[in-house]
Amino acid sequence: MRRIAWDVSRRAICSTENRFVFRATFSSSTGLCQQAGRTEVSKVKERNSSSSPRSNPQQLSNPAQGGVDAWASGGASSVFQTQAEVQGRTLTFETGRLAVQAAGACTASEGNTQVLGTVSFQHDDGLRFRDHLQQFEVEYVESMAAIGRIPGSSNRREMVGEREMATRQCLARALKPLFPQGFTHTCKVTATLLASDGELDPVTIAINAVSAALAASSIPWHGPVGAVRLCSSNGNLIFSPTTAQLAEADFTLLYAGTSNDAYVLQLEGTGISEDALMAAIQAAAKVAGQAVEAQKVLVRQAETSKVSIPMRALPDPAALTRIASISLSRIEDILRDDALDCLQRGNLLDAAKAEAMEAMRSAGAVRSERLRTPGSSLVASSDLDYAWPILQRHALEKMVLGQNLRPGGRGLADLRPVSFQVDVLGGGVHGSGLFMQGEAQCLVTATVGRDLEDRRTEGVLGKGSDRVVVHYNSPIAIASQGRTERVEALQEGRAQSWFLQQALTPLLPESSELPFVLRIVANTLGLAGPTAMHALNAAVLAASSANFPLARTIAGVTIGCFSSSTEPGQPAADDRKGSWQAGIPQARRRELVTDVGLEEAELGDWILQVCGHDQGISALQLDCHRSGLPLDHIESALDRAKRARAQLLTSMRQSLQQRDSADGPRFGKVAIPKDAIGRLIGPGGSSINALQDRFQARVVVSDMGTVHFYAPNPQQAAAVKSSIEVLTGTGLQEGAVYACTVQSIRDFGAIVKLDSGQEMLLHISELADHRVRSVEDEVRVGQRLAVRCKGKDQRGMMRLSRRGLMNAL
Numbered sequence: 001m002r003r004i005a006w007d008v009s010r011r012a013i014c015s016t017e018n019r020f021v022f023r024a025t026f027s028s029s030t031g032l033c034q035q036a037g038r039t040e041v042s043k044v045k046e047r048n049s050s051s052s053p054r055s056n057p058q059q060l061s062n063p064a065q066g067g068v069d070a071w072a073s074g075g076a077s078s079v080f081q082t083q084a085e086v087q088g089r090t091l092t093f094e095t096g097r098l099a100v101q102a103a104g105a106c107t108a109s110e111g112n113t114q115v116l117g118t119v120s121f122q123h124d125d126g127l128r129f130r131d132h133l134q135q136f137e138v139e140y141v142e143s144m145a146a147i148g149r150i151p152g153s154s155n156r157r158e159m160v161g162e163r164e165m166a167t168r169q170c171l172a173r174a175l176k177p178l179f180p181q182g183f184t185h186t187c188k189v190t191a192t193l194l195a196s197d198g199e200l201d202p203v204t205i206a207i208n209a210v211s212a213a214l215a216a217s218s219i220p221w222h223g224p225v226g227a228v229r230l231c232s233s234n235g236n237l238i239f240s241p242t243t244a245q246l247a248e249a250d251f252t253l254l255y256a257g258t259s260n261d262a263y264v265l266q267l268e269g270t271g272i273s274e275d276a277l278m279a280a281i282q283a284a285a286k287v288a289g290q291a292v293e294a295q296k297v298l299v300r301q302a303e304t305s306k307v308s309i310p311m312r313a314l315p316d317p318a319a320l321t322r323i324a325s326i327s328l329s330r331i332e333d334i335l336r337d338d339a340l341d342c343l344q345r346g347n348l349l350d351a352a353k354a355e356a357m358e359a360m361r362s363a364g365a366v367r368s369e370r371l372r373t374p375g376s377s378l379v380a381s382s383d384l385d386y387a388w389p390i391l392q393r394h395a396l397e398k399m400v401l402g403q404n405l406r407p408g409g410r411g412l413a414d415l416r417p418v419s420f421q422v423d424v425l426g427g428g429v430h431g432s433g434l435f436m437q438g439e440a441q442c443l444v445t446a447t448v449g450r451d452l453e454d455r456r457t458e459g460v461l462g463k464g465s466d467r468v469v470v471h472y473n474s475p476i477a478i479a480s481q482g483r484t485e486r487v488e489a490l491q492e493g494r495a496q497s498w499f500l501q502q503a504l505t506p507l508l509p510e511s512s513e514l515p516f517v518l519r520i521v522a523n524t525l526g527l528a529g530p531t532a533m534h535a536l537n538a539a540v541l542a543a544s545s546a547n548f549p550l551a552r553t554i555a556g557v558t559i560g561c562f563s564s565s566t567e568p569g570q571p572a573a574d575d576r577k578g579s580w581q582a583g584i585p586q587a588r589r590r591e592l593v594t595d596v597g598l599e600e601a602e603l604g605d606w607i608l609q610v611c612g613h614d615q616g617i618s619a620l621q622l623d624c625h626r627s628g629l630p631l632d633h634i635e636s637a638l639d640r641a642k643r644a645r646a647q648l649l650t651s652m653r654q655s656l657q658q659r660d661s662a663d664g665p666r667f668g669k670v671a672i673p674k675d676a677i678g679r680l681i682g683p684g685g686s687s688i689n690a691l692q693d694r695f696q697a698r699v700v701v702s703d704m705g706t707v708h709f710y711a712p713n714p715q716q717a718a719a720v721k722s723s724i725e726v727l728t729g730t731g732l733q734e735g736a737v738y739a740c741t742v743q744s745i746r747d748f749g750a751i752v753k754l755d756s757g758q759e760m761l762l763h764i765s766e767l768a769d770h771r772v773r774s775v776e777d778e779v780r781v782g783q784r785l786a787v788r789c790k791g792k793d794q795r796g797m798m799r800l801s802r803r804g805l806m807n808a809l
Helices: 164-178 204-215 243-248 274-302 318-334 343-360 381-403 484-490 494-507 534-546 598-602 631-657 674-681 684-697 716-728
Strands: 003-008 011-016 018-023 080-086 089-095 104-110 115-123 136-141 186-195 224-235 236-239 251-258 263-272 418-422 429-435 441-448 455-459 462-466 468-473 516-526 555-563 590-594 606-613 616-623 666-671 698-701 706-711 737-745 749-752 759-763 784-792 796-801
Touching: 080 274, 089 274, 089 455, 115 204, 136 164, 136 555, 164 251, 164 263, 164 616, 204 224, 204 251, 204 274, 224 243, 224 263, 224 274, 224 590, 251 274, 251 343, 263 274, 263 494, 263 606, 263 631, 274 616, 343 381, 343 429, 343 468, 343 598, 343 698, 381 555, 381 590, 381 598, 418 534, 418 631, 429 534, 429 631, 441 698, 468 494, 468 534, 494 516, 494 534, 494 616, 516 534, 534 555, 534 598, 534 631, 555 598, 555 631, 555 684, 590 631, 598 666, 606 631, 666 716, 666 737, 674 684, 674 698, 674 716, 684 698, 684 716, 698 784, 706 716
Parallel strands: 003 089, 136 186, 468 516
Antiparallel strands: 003 104, 011 018, 080 089, 104 115, 115 186, 224 236, 224 251, 251 263, 263 616, 418 429, 429 441, 441 516, 455 462, 555 590, 555 606, 606 616, 666 706, 698 706, 737 749, 737 784, 749 759, 784 796
């Protein structure tokens, strides 16, 4: 029976006369604990062993005077354990053993896999505006020592790959939405794999570990969340599957959240119906809810209270009312203007923000940051920075929830105009596709390589290879000025590459049938919302342009959501006082939007990225910004995505059918004798490399004598096939006459090169109709000859003869 263990330690507070910082030490090799921010480490106040932080929490100075409500552990913590049964597994909790100096620490283990989650926190008294995403950092560290191996890299250190980056993003998506609104203090979460047997994927264990660490810490956070992975095999759901079970599964699902709300959803498979997916999500939510209850028991035993920290990224309410009276109507007009595109709206919103500051400055209502007085209706620059996204969101709520309208004049279920273009690039590009949706543009190239050109991976789950390699590049041209940092935060880079790779991998034919790999390079040229699905649609076009066979044609779409109340514990917008907050009907608290735009991506509740085909969903990813996705809304979101996906698939198929593929790249296959494999490859691969370089082709030879090749056009494909047959002798017909050129002269005959490119021996006994004393007496280098194929000799080599053809050329 597998066991999951949770190990939570208390945080330590360091204090000096007028400065309070959270103290934690950092191990550079594992990242167990880290001081987030300042380098000064003050002395921990000594306490009596009888003054236990659990039994006698001590109140420090008020945060308004520079302190925080907390207690210090004095370097020693009590160790206690508890257990719980979850779906037949025993969950064991232990606190106070590891990383006792961290703000929060938890060790979660399942079977032989153990992950340590730690939290470090810096109470930030800075006054300048700082984005929340820039202050929350997640690290995921996998050490090969966890499985008793030394990395194979030259410096014997672990390299961070796409999988690790995707795991970091997964952790961030599970934790980030649960921080209170306005929390911008420096917080870093680290998940470190301590031990593994290579059987279980440690991602879910890492989510559980960091969730318990945050929940049992003093940091304000509305958790915990539970995580579970399941797969389906022959219609049966398997929880916590092994790597062998994952390899044979029809689909795999990663769920993180509570029994009512999902914060992380990741699906990978060949195709699953919406009904089957809902059943799997509900089963996963039930197990995750049990994990959440187990973490709550741990929190109660730790007896940790949350500190009172000022939320500095919130505007002064009086200042917010003044700013709204000046700018809210202007923001609404800009968002409602159907004639504006995404770039123009962004520029006008920036201009309206500057005009608002100038108007308040002219009225004498602007004060410096140091003279900022809450409740005075005087506005500091930070108040405007904090208030502006609040006002934009309120304007969008009024449009979406109150009028069923969106920026650009679209309805809630409308797609922007789409365009599919194939073969947009020439030259030596194997395949290319351009997908455009509104102002969004994504250009993708596809390159076909031999099986030896796959990407080799090494990790705690073993060695592997990727037959699909996706390189997703950040936007080259952004659709709104002044949002570079936000764009970089929204685009997950290498994590998006991993998601796209997982979506395309199940569509590839078996390597025995097609021993080739596919590299996808996606470049976003125009940004007008989430770009992962744009890259996926363009990748399908590029693969079709390269004539790379995919099992099914898939398309991707994004679904977003707006609700009138998204902050945990906060009243709905229409229940709050203030005339500027009116306009959202009380009866309609949540609406879905299809094909999420840029403003909706930045200000909405969550984004659900769904890709699939006519028969089901092949990949799915949830990214929550402000609230989780309730389970009772997932079905409607999947239904909305299904209808939108059908529209995209219809347009995509029409574009692909109109494409003239007569001159496109070609795959081919030739069967040769096993004893001819060496002749095809040549000494040190010289023959096969020369063949590939001559025709810009890719050739793969199997041990059974099957030769697969790929050429950029039909003419070169035919030439490659002919050359393979000639090199291996399968293309020479007994009795047929061929032209050749003398390449060199030997004592025993002449080396001739057929016009097809194959070099063969013309023995001295076959040079002439009469007896030949010397080869030089009959032929010379460069001379053109006519020879006849006389069949194979005892070694299987083709024989040539010039007898009877001395005067043919």
